[in-house]
Amino acid sequence: METETVETKENVALALRALSVTIENRDGPAALEIIKTLDWEDQRRAMSRLSYPDSETLIQILGSEDAAKLLSHLAEAQAVDIIESLSSENAAEILNELPTEESTNILRELSDEDAEEIIAAVSDAEDRAEMQRIWDYDDGVAGSLMRGGPVTFLQKSTVGEVITDLGEHAEDYSDRDVQYLYVLDDDGVLTGVLRLRDLVLSPRHIRVQDLMIPDPITVIDTMPLEELSDVFEKKKYFGLPVVDLAGKLLGVVPRDAVEHETAEEQAGMFLQASGIVNGEELRSMPLRERCIKRLSWLAPNIVLNIAAASIIAANEATLQEVIALAVFLPIVSDMSGCSGNQAVAVSIRELTLGILRPGDYWRVIIKEGTVGIINGIVLGLILGSIATLWKGNVFLGLVVFTALSLNTILSVLLGGLVPLFLKRMKVDPALASGPILTTCTDMCGFLLVLGIASSMLEKLAGV
Template sequence: MEKIDNIKNEINYYLNKEENVKEEWIEENHPIDIAEALSELDASEINDFTKLLETEDLADIFEESEKDLQIDILKCKSSEEIIEIFSHMAADDITDILGLLPIQKRKELLRHMKQDDALVVKNLLGYDRESAGGIMTTEYLLLSKNLTTTEALNKIKKIAPDTEIIDTIFVADSNKKLVGSVDLRDILSSDDEKKLEELMDDNIIKVSADVDQEIVAQQVAKYDLTVIPVINKSGILIGIITVDDIIDVIEAENTEDLYKMHGVDEEESSDTTLLQSIKSRMPWMFINLATAFLATFTVAMFEDVIAQVAALAAAMPIVAGMGGNAGTQTLSIVIRGIALGEIDFKDNWTLLFKEAMVGVINGAATGLVTGLILYLMYGNYYLGLIIFLAMILNLLVAGMFGFLIPLFLQSLGIDPALASAIFLTTVTDVFGFFVFLGLARGFIVYLI
């Protein structure tokens, strides 16, 4: 934070002096840090400071800014100024930004752009934002397999300034179909007359444009890639996805899953208004309330037992709480496994058995400690035995349902992260209370 505070002070210095920002200062500070410092200023200060920057420097900062800051900057710029900023940015980044704007503003900006650039952006806007096509860039190196290394290097020198990466060169056949890739290092270290066809790796990992971005991230992680090509139905290269975009996807997907598991809209943040937060969270609160009544009804079935043994009221939340915690542990592992493509409904019954055994063993261990404590507190051996058995059974159920619920929801086409936790908590609460109080009723003569 000290670094950001220093940058804020330096920004205020330029604002007070009303002088253009020195290039040396830009070079000393990373665009991400400048963007973070700017995000803490008010809209008028952001507007004034952007006027002191060279357009190319502003574009670098703009690309690294969060969505809210980007919108603040766009609001204070004319269409001509925005187009000038866009001229220093990659087409995929421009597409992401245009996707944030109202349709009329988007159309206006596209009209002001060069025809070729506008066509590329329009094509990218046609893809789902969370698909491979939606996150790809069209700035890549594609060369013919018949080129020699000397010819390839001459091409690379001409094209490289307009591409996102140059260390991986993609190779096409005479029909422009993607057939392989070659590293720049291999081209530089090979004989001048050697053809790319001889150097290329034809076992290339690729995805189609309509593939979900989460699957793309899985492929990149699985094969340890820095870039993955995107092809159309004819096998022709139409774009590439670089590892920096994949990192953004992983962060976004993890954030989305985390929010969903707790009944929060993924669009909500610390800056969300009071009414928006209430609107986002209240439906899930009522769903939680409905499931909580199931647990209440279960307890109500055993009111006569609780009335006779007051200690049960103090002990029964332990069983439900421990079941919920154990189930959540399994749930986290399974949802992560589903996200990474490691777990499906058919082939992981050994994992179900493992989670059941983990539940039994953990239930026995924690139940033994809990039973001993309750025995020391109330001096009743049978109370300790009841909670020992209840803990084993509830943690067994928690492990099994923590595994089965997300897989079952996935098979129905429902996002496992969205509703798993609610169903799991209901199961562990209802079953925990039922088995504990049910055992207490069976042993009631030994508890009174």
């Protein structure tokens, strides 16, 4: 395994040196031959190490078809950055070589203005209309994830007619995932699905409507991602037909597309919760852009942390009298923060699934309050006992127990409620909940520990 890693690094390094020469000479064929020597993972690594100008030049000298193949192997964020650097006409030529679902995924990451310009620049009217149709859907709904071009036949067709058509148009069907045939009535409404096995093993004179599975499970084109995930979790299908409100077949949404979109959404939420604004960053991005993205989240945290530190400054005398409190201050705030983050995660998940609405405050208070009381008492008893045994002072243990118990209850309530409030205010809960919760739990933890300790200084003397 280690040998493979070394060889991979050497392959990428050699390819980069060779690519730099071909890019400088604007030798597209030579660049293509170098790229073909790399697997798709190494292609991603190589492209991430090229400068932005070199990446743009490479795409231009490859030509639209080969450039599209390269983009299809890159991470979506890499492809988006490259497309953004191209002219609308050049970008349209490249995206038109990709499957519609891939090109529209890239377009969704661009500004509306840039995306519309690129779609308008697509030369083929039919391709342009298909791209526009998919792009018009909201991100993540069934219509945006469906794969077009399902193989369809009218229900009045015979088995012989269908088999003949499949044979005569085999080349057209070769790039489609033909596991089921979709049966329509004269108005284009989906009436059933037909398994290939049933088709091949049936007499040629039988009509399709007599063989099909009637009233198949379908999804509406506007069904959101959360509901799609639930459907595929309950039904172990490889794909489901997508219809409009009139029942007309529009395409097929495959399981892997839903799983990929769900994973992308979860990854974006994790990045946002970690302080990566806009939920996306690669180290190949320009330094200035990366710094601004991070600082826009980090800078406000300075103010929030100063506010928390001011609590310690205001109780400096108490801290000097009872030095042991300095050990437990970060433990109380950190443990409470962890409890609060658990509540944040559950609220964001339930909001995403549609289980929770921004106005369901009392449900969260009751459910999280119960968990907070139980966990707060348990954690408080553990840490309070440790404090008592360490210093031999039961009152120090009482201070720690009370502070951690109360702060845990407060943190889980805040963690559960803050995402609801932010959602109602049209602010992304995944991005803003963390800093708010951390600051509040720190301030309250410090205030509780130092405030309770101040009220019983005499009992804590010498600790």
